[in-house]
Amino acid sequence: MRLYVIAVYLFLYIPIGIIALFSFNAGRHAAQFAGFSTQWYGKALDNPFVIDALKTSFTVAMTSALLATVCGTLAAVALQGIRGRLRMVYDALIYMAVMVPGIVIGIATLITLVTVFDTLNPLLATLFGGKAPPQLGLGKGSLIAAHGLFTMALVIVIVRARLQGMDRTLLEAAADLGAPPMRSFVQITLPQIAPAVLAGFLLAFTFSFDDFIVAFFVAGSETTLPIYVFSSIRRGVTPEINAIGAMVMAASLVLLITAQMILRPRKR
Amino acid sequence: MLVLPLLVVVLFSFGERGAAGGYVPAFTLDNYANLAARWTAFQNTILLAPLGTVLCLLIAYPLAYYLAIKADPRWRTILLILVIVPFWTSILIRSYAWIQILGGNGLPRLIAEFGFGRPRLINTPFAVMVGIVYGYLPLMVFPIYVALEKIDRRLLEASADLGSPPWRTFVQITLPLSLAGVATGSMLVFILLMGEFLIPQILGGGKVFFVGNALVDLFLQSRNWPFGAAVAATLVMVMLVIVTLYLRAMKRLSGGRDDVAMM
Numbered sequence: 030m031r032l033y034v035i036a037v038y039l040f041l042y043i044p045i046g047i048i049a050l051f052s053f054n055a056g057r058h059a060a061q062f063a064g065f066s067t068q069w070y071g072k073a074l075d076n077p078f079v080i081d082a083l084k085t086s087f088t089v090a091m092t093s094a095l096l097a098t099v100c101g102t103l104a105a106v107a108l109q110g111i112r113g114r115l116r117m118v119y120d121a122l123i124y125m126a127v128m129v130p131g132i133v134i135g136i137a138t139l140i141t142l143v144t145v146f147d148t149l150n151p152l153l154a155t156l157f158g159g160k161a162p163p164q165l166g167l168g169k170g171s172l173i174a175a176h177g178l179f180t181m182a183l184v185i186v187i188v189r190a191r192l193q194g195m196d197r198t199l200l201e202a203a204a205d206l207g208a209p210p211m212r213s214f215v216q217i218t219l220p221q222i223a224p225a226v227l228a229g230f231l232l233a234f235t236f237s238f239d240d241f242i243v244a245f246f247v248a249g250s251e252t253t254l255p256i257y258v259f260s261s262i263r264r265g266v267t268p269e270i271n272a273i274g275a276m277v278m279a280a281s282l283v284l285l286i287t288a289q290m291i292l293r294p295r296k297r
Numbered sequence: 298m299l300v301l302p303l304l305v306v307v308l309f310s311f312g313e314r315g316a317a318g319g320y321v322p323a324f325t326l327d328n329y330a331n332l333a334a335r336w337t338a339f340q341n342t343i344l345l346a347p348l349g350t351v352l353c354l355l356i357a358y359p360l361a362y363y364l365a366i367k368a369d370p371r372w373r374t375i376l377l378i379l380v381i382v383p384f385w386t387s388i389l390i391r392s393y394a395w396i397q398i399l400g401g402n403g404l405p406r407l408i409a410e411f412g413f414g415r416p417r418l419i420n421t422p423f424a425v426m427v428g429i430v431y432g433y434l435p436l437m438v439f440p441i442y443v444a445l446e447k448i449d450r451r452l453l454e455a456s457a458d459l460g461s462p463p464w465r466t467f468v469q470i471t472l473p474l475s476l477a478g479v480a481t482g483s484m485l486v487f488i489l490l491m492g493e494f495l496i497p498q499i500l501g502g503g504k505v506f507f508v509g510n511a512l513v514d515l516f517l518q519s520r521n522w523p524f525g526a527a528v529a530a531t532l533v534m535v536m537l538v539i540v541t542l543y544l545r546a547m548k549r550l551s552g553g554r555d556d557v558a559m560m
Binding site: 031133246 | 305379
């Protein structure tokens, strides 16, 4: 039994180890290890395409995670006040958003956005006239919208778990002492759910940063880091991809572990 | 906000393709009649997604069992986190790792050095299967672990005290009580597998393709959106039917209890 468990853990971690190991390969072939070197990290960070993709990914992840956190937290607080059948409908919808395969979300968002753009663009053209009326199209904006939408569900789930563990008598006490709802939200609810909000933000950021499939559909001509990695893989295996992969993995691990640490000690 | 996009997909699936791709409103069932053109993708998905789910389940169950029942409680949390962590990192990069392992210069060369010939591993259904099990194992372990952990230990002790051998305790008590977790885990993995695109793309090299790959092709390369929408709508429909049947079967198996539900 114990041997089996060890084997499964090896199965889970050897591939990750291999990515990291070969990212330090001195040789240019990904298959043979020819000594230790960090040159591929340098090459990756010098590559303008990588830097551009990284910037796009970061902007999109930051903006969409902020949006998702603000909207998600407010939605979670609002949902707390809804009971009964309507609540069940909302719950089902949120879980659906977490569970539907990314590809379906990608397609659905793509079609919806393009339909909206197609109706709005002629309108914009008549409104502004001239030679170059403003045009809506796929790009950073649509990426942010799509990521914001599907990470929002994640934030709602996390914040709500924390809200449910909150002591309701505190809110009642605040109301009894005459505090307006806004004030008790800022002074009581917010400090208590702050860890969950922060953890939700970190998870949303990681999700957006690592997402390939939704981005692949709605990115238009923009290239995020996962899209760049995907198209490089098609051209072949190189230590440079390993270096990028190792860095991305390390970054998301740090974020995830931070999120876990924020959530854990207060849960008990 | 969340349901609208799905409705738009269904609407699109009845439309016609514009001259330059895109969509022209219409009401036609041609797209659905045309589904047979992508039959291979459906066939692969319908065969390989359940197979992948079963493989995940077979590998995950003993691990979850060990973590929930046998493992030292001091180590339990850290072991559990170690299972989840890979799942939260980029599946793209983790699949890429398997190209290196299964590709010509990885495992096949190692096998060749032992004198067993040089099997082709990458771009085969086998490679896709390995990628799938690797990618989705954590998702299966977690719900099963939760279900196993909830089992009242006194039941297991009572069974042992009454003289039943361990295998019998397992078959009659542990297994039935963990079915809810098995159902949840299989459902999660199965649903996500039905829509999988990356793993077959990267490890199947375009030879082993799923409906997901057909969808990407239809939407992003050949830009036949209405047909793509019809494929997507069919996929969601097939998914719903299988999920419903499966949940019903699980409910019967567990003696009509209500806790065998998703989430």
